[in-house]
Amino acid sequence: MAWNISMPDAEWYTSETDRRALMQIVQEVKEKSVVAIDTETTGRNYMRDIPLYWSISYETDMPGRFRRICMRSDTMQFFRESFKDEKKEWVFANAKYDMHMLYNVGIELKGTICDTQVMHALLYEEESHSLENMARQVLGWTWKDDFKTGFKKEGPKAFLTRLEQEDVGRLAEYASNDAYGTLFIRNKLKKELEEAITWSLYPELYDTLHDVFYKIESPFTRVLWKCERNGFFIDEEYLKAADVPVTAELQRIEREIVKMVGRPFNTNSSMQLRQYFFEEKKYRPLKLTKGGKTGKKEPSTDFDTLEFLAGEYRDPVAELMLKQRDLSKLKGTYIDGIRDHLDQWGRVHYKFNQDVARTGRLSSSEINCQNIPRPDTDKYRIRRAFISEPGNNLIVADYEQLEMRLLAAAALEKDMIDIFLKGWDIHMGNASLVFNIPYEDLEKAKKVDKKVKAGELPEAEMTDYYRKCLEARQHVKTIGFGLNYGMKEKKLANDLRITKEEAINLINRYMDRYPAVKKFYADSIGVVRQTGYAYTLLGRRRFLPEINSTQNDIRWRAERQASNVPIQGTAADVVKMAMILCDQANLVDEYGFHMLLQVHDELAFEGPEETTEECLKVIKEIMEDSLPTKLAVPLEVSIGKGKSWMDAK
DNA sequence: TACGGCGGCGCG
DNA sequence: AAAGCGCGCCGCCGTA
Numbered sequence: 120m121a122w123n124i125s126m127p128d129a130e131w132y133t134s135e136t137d138r139r140a141l142m143q144i145v146q147e148v149k150e151k152s153v154v155a156i157d158t159e160t161t162g163r164n165y166m167r168d169i170p171l172y173w174s175i176s177y178e179t180d181m182p183g184r185f186r187r188i189c190m191r192s193d194t195m196q197f198f199r200e201s202f203k204d205e206k207k208e209w210v211f212a213n214a215k216y217d218m219h220m221l222y223n224v225g226i227e228l229k230g231t232i233c234d235t236q237v238m239h240a241l242l243y244e245e246e247s248h249s250l251e252n253m254a255r256q257v258l259g260w261t262w263k264d265d266f267k268t269g270f271k272k273e274g275p276k277a278f279l280t281r282l283e284q285e286d287v288g289r290l291a292e293y294a295s296n297d298a299y300g301t302l303f304i305r306n307k308l309k310k311e312l313e314e315a316i317t318w319s320l321y322p323e324l325y326d327t328l329h330d331v332f333y334k335i336e337s338p339f340t341r342v343l344w345k346c347e348r349n350g351f352f353i354d355e356e357y358l359k360a361a362d363v364p365v366t367a368e369l370q371r372i373e374r375e376i377v378k379m380v381g382r383p384f385n386t387n388s389s390m391q392l393r394q395y396f397f398e399e400k401k402y403r404p405l406k407l408t409k410g411g412k413t414g415k416k417e418p419s420t421d422f423d424t425l426e427f428l429a430g431e432y433r434d435p436v437a438e439l440m441l442k443q444r445d446l447s448k449l450k451g452t453y454i455d456g457i458r459d460h461l462d463q464w465g466r467v468h469y470k471f472n473q474d475v476a477r478t479g480r481l482s483s484s485e486i487n488c489q490n491i492p493r494p495d496t497d498k499y500r501i502r503r504a505f506i507s508e509p510g511n512n513l514i515v516a517d518y519e520q521l522e523m524r525l526l527a528a529a530a531l532e533k534d535m536i537d538i539f540l541k542g543w544d545i546h547m548g549n550a551s552l553v554f555n556i557p558y559e560d561l562e563k564a565k566k567v568d569k570k571v572k573a574g575e576l577p578e579a580e581m582t583d584y585y586r587k588c589l590e591a592r593q594h595v596k597t598i599g600f601g602l603n604y605g606m607k608e609k610k611l612a613n614d615l616r617i618t619k620e621e622a623i624n625l626i627n628r629y630m631d632r633y634p635a636v637k638k639f640y641a642d643s644i645g646v647v648r649q650t651g652y653a654y655t656l657l658g659r660r661r662f663l664p665e666i667n668s669t670q671n672d673i674r675w676r677a678e679r680q681a682s683n684v685p686i687q688g689t690a691a692d693v694v695k696m697a698m699i700l701c702d703q704a705n706l707v708d709e710y711g712f713h714m715l716l717q718v719h720d721e722l723a724f725e726g727p728e729e730t731t732e733e734c735l736k737v738i739k740e741i742m743e744d745s746l747p748t749k750l751a752v753p754l755e756v757s758i759g760k761g762k763s764w765m766d767a768k
Numbered sequence: 769t770a771c772g773g774c775g776g777c778g779c780g
Numbered sequence: 781a782a783a784g785c786g787c788g789c790c791g792c793c794g795t796a
Contacts, residue, residue, distance in 0.1 A: 271770095364782090387791055389775050406781045411774055418783080421776060448777060451790050480780090487788045492795060522780090561770035604784035613782065675783045683785045687780090691786095719780045 122260045122296060126187065131291040145197045153176045153233075154201075158192075159294050161276045163397030165219040165347065166468050167197035169197075171279050172290065172396075174298040187299040189291035192281070195226060199212060199605050205229045210305045212236055212250045212297065215344045215471075222348070229767050231333070232340045235301055238308040240474035241328050241336065242315060244661055245641040250473050254300045255305050262300075266293055318650070331658050336473065339695050342702045342714065343471040349713045349725070350466035351488065354504045354763070361499060362454050369446045374440050394418040395436070402428055434731060441743045453492065453501045460486050469716070471604035477658045478688040479695075481717055489718045494765050512731040514712065515767040516758040518720040520545050520688045523599060528750040529638035529656070529685060530541075534632075538738055539752045548590040552690060553632045564588035598629050602640070603686055605679030640682040647681040655688035656746075693754065694720060697745035703739055710734035721733040723764065731760050 132141045136231075162168040170192040178185050202221070207230035211217050214234035220229055236248040239257070246256060254260040269278040274481065282290040312329035315352045319325040333336040373514065377384045387390055397418045404418030405427045418424075422444065423713045428437035460467045467486060475482040483489045494502045501746055507513045523545055538548030564585035572574040597614055598606075612622035630637040642665070644750040647653050652660040661684050666675035696715060701722070706712040712726030712734045723744070726734060735758055742756045761767030 302779090385792080388793085390792075408775060409781085413773090416781090417775090419775080422781090439794095444776080448790075452778070456789070472787095475788095480786060482787050484788060487779080490788065491778090492778065494780095554786060601784065604786090606784045607782080609782050610784065647791065673782065676785095679783075687786065721780085 121292060122254070122262050122300060126296075126299065127185055127189075129288070129291040129295045130188040131190070131287055132188065132194055133195075133608070134193045135707070136683045139193060140375070141190075141197065144186075145201075147179070147186075148175065148177065148198060149204075150199045152232055153177065153208045153210060153302070153364050154207065155305065156217055157211070157294070157298040157301060158217045158273070158280055160220050162274075165216055165225075165351075165470075166462055166570050168220065169223045170220045171276065172283075172294050174295040175301045176295065176298040178302075185293040185299065185302070189295040192224065194223060195221075199226070202226050203229050207231070208233050210235065210302055212253070212304070213303045213342050215347060215473075217245060218341075219347070222561040232280050233305055234337075234340050234473070235304045235308060236474045237336050238305070238312060238332055239661070241332055242308065242311055244477045245443050250297060250300060250304075257304050258300070260303075262296065264293075275695075282505055291751070305450075313661075317658035317660055318646075318652075319766075321658075323767055324747055325349065325658040328620065328658070328660070335657065335695055337557055337694070338699050338702070340473060342698050343473060344716050345702070346716055347468055349466035349715050350462065351505050351715050351723075351764075352464075352466050352508050354506045355458065355461060355465055357504045357646060359505075360456050360460055362450065362458075365446055365454065365499070367448050369443065369450060372439050372443050372446070376436055376443065376633075379439075387447060393418055396420065396424075396428060396434075400432070402432055402434070408708065421466050435643055439723075443506070449499055449501075453499075457486055457504065471717070476691075477661055479655060479691040480687065480693060481691070482720060483716075487504075488716050494768060502763055502764040503766075506583045507762055509755060510728060511669070511725050512733065512760045512762065512765060513715075513767040514721050514724040514726070514735050514738060514758065514760050514762065516724075516742055516756050517768075518690075518694070519693070519744065519755040519757055521693065521720045521754070523751075524688050524752045524754060525693070526603065526636065526654075526690050526753040529689070530633075530635040532633050532635040532639075532750060535636070536751050539755075546592050546596040546599065549629075550588070550595040553595055553629050554591045556588060556591060561588050561592060565592075589692045594625055594729050595629065598625055603683060604681055605675075643685050644678050644681045647677070649700065653681045653684035653688075655685060655692050657689070657692040659688055659692060661688070690720060694722070697742045698722065700741045700745055701738060704737060706734055723767075735760060 158170040159172040160168045160170050165661045168279055172189055173186070173195065176185060176187045190277065198301065209228055209230055209235045210707060212234050212235050218228055231428050235253060239246070239248045239253050243256070246252060251262060254262060267622065272283070279290065312332050312656065313327055315328035317325065317328055326333055376386050381394060385720045394664045397404055405424045406419050407416035408419045410416040422441070425437045425441050428434045429441065457467060468485045469486050469488040472482045472484060491505070492499070492501050524539055527539060534552055535549070538545055544556060547558060550556060550561055551558040567576060567580050567585055568589060570766060571578060571581045594615055598611065601611055608619050608622040608626060611626065612619045638661050643653060647663050647666045651664060652662055654660050663681055665673050668674040668677065668683060698714065698717060710726055710730035710733060712724045712730065714727055715723045724734070724738065739756050739758045759768045
């Protein structure tokens with residue numbers, strides 16, 4: 120019931136216990152520059168729950184002597200002055216959550232935010248960042264937690280308040296351990312970050328991971344906290360209305376499938392589907408599943424397969440299943456999924472996870488606001504449900520081909536850089552250079568295609584040559600993205616529906632035309648072989664020891680990651696910088712605009728109609744100029760406004 | 769009833 | 781599926 124080390128005794132205070140001793144703590148905290156905080160709360164909903172107890176830990180004026188104090192949350196009021204202290208560093212494990220808890224009782228923390236989980240993620244991206252694991256791995260502390268069952272059985276609120284009545288010593292012991300451990304983890308990781316020399320384009324700014332943490336990740340935590348707090352306003356009536364026909368159609372389809380199969384049948388079960396298609400109907404499987412841990416591969420029933428079965432065997436079940444999959448995804452994830460997460464004012468508050476993606480990207484959960492269907496292909500227009508409140512507008516800003524620009528700039532690929540400098544469409548430009556097609560012809564082909572499809576021009580205008588032009592653009596586009604992920608000829612051939620030989624030719628042609636890109640990918644792998652790490656432009660790094668594996672598939676994967684991290688991770692750095700700068704620009708006070716979310720290369724804001732135009736210009740400028748110095752390729756941002764995420768493009 | 773693995777699929 | 785990077789969620793299913 121404690122860390123496996125000797126510790127100072129846990130102290131316990133409420134606003135009714137020894138006031139003099141408490142005021143002495145208040146005074147001491149005022150003078151401390153680093154204080155760790157942990158909260159014990161009524162639950163896990165960051166918008167609704169509140170702290171019941173809180174613990175702090177700090178080093179006393181006697182170096183090496185620490186205090187570990189647990190208090191009832193009614194004592195927070197006495198610390199208000201400290202909370203406003205801009206010069207303090209507050210230490211947490213999972214900072215945003217505790218900051219929400221404090222905010223929920225009226226406390227907005229100033230000062231520097233230090234989240235040990237984010238620190239840990241910079242150094243040990245493959246490890247778990249749970250407090251328990253950090254303590255074990257970083258400090259060698261282990262800890263037996265017999266609270267879990269209590270939390271689960273009674274719920275946190277009932278359990279903790281009962282404990283306060285029955286055994287307050289045990290409560291204080293448990294609660295103050297986390298703040299104490301977190302403080303020690305912070306001190307150790309801070310040293311490790313200082314010692315972690317990294318490789319950045321801006322060595323005078325980002326020399327060690329300590330710089331990356333305190334100059335980027337730490338302010339970023341607060342930006343994300345604000346995004347979470349804001350959430351996104353949802354047009355619930357729109358979702359409700361969409362649900363009616365979707366649910367009806369889904370039921371109709373499922374009933375029809377069951378009728379055709381002729382026995383009880385669950386259309387959501389890939390197992391039952393597999394049995395029906397490949398055992399009963401004896402169809403030929405198109406491909407096998409991954410097989411997971413057990414490695415047991417079974418015939419797949421995915422989209423490609425259903426399409427194949429519907430075509431090859433004219434199977435009506437497969438045909439209907441295509442619609443069923445589409446609709447069940449829509450209803451489950453996007454209609455019901457979003458509606459289940461609305462707060463009482465109709466806003467959805469997703470979580471932004473700063474310590475998950477190995478490349479330094481963000482991830483989002485509960486709900487995942489980063490995989491909402493794209494506006495240009497979504498039949499059901501889900502983004503139409505993400506709206507601004509009355510009197511407000513959304514501003515949505517997108518980096519244009521961010522990763523491709525960063526690749527050209529990092530590789531110093533002269534001809535590709537020129538395409539961007541000329542303001543050409545990058546894929547047409549690439550197609551022009553790789554296949555020696557005049558750029559004008561590619562442009563013309565696209566225009567003609569558009570007009571023919573719109574019925575403004577006769578079909579015959581779409582000549583074979585124009586078709587070739589469009590095909591060239593498509594091929595080069597797929598190669599460009601694919602190579603960034605380490606795609607090989609086999610998959611390329613399949614994706615483009617060409618032979619393997621043609622695919623090999625395409626890749627060679629592309630790489631021969633862009634030798635600097637080819638070299639950049641090779642060098643990226645070389646850097647990992649040499650240093651063990653892949654680096655981003657600002658100096659974030661990813662450890663890839665499998666680069667030396669003797670198993671081909673393992674090593675190849677590490678090589679693909681090695682060539683991808685510098686691009687994907689640098690893009691993440693750029694957007695992070697932009698978000699921090701937008702925050703510093705004080706768009707809230709200047710224009711009333713709040714940041715709502717990030718989708719990797721896209722940001723969304725909400726604010727008053729009157730200030731939209733002005734704010735829009737400022738955001739665009741900040742985003743395009745978010746790096747310390749200019750790259751060889753300008754960063755371009757397309758930005759729009761509107762009442763919904765659908766039309767603010 | 770809860771949890772993890774898996775298949776499948778949405779996004780950049 | 782294939783030598784395609786990075787994520788999270790839904791529903792099913794077996795297990796505890």
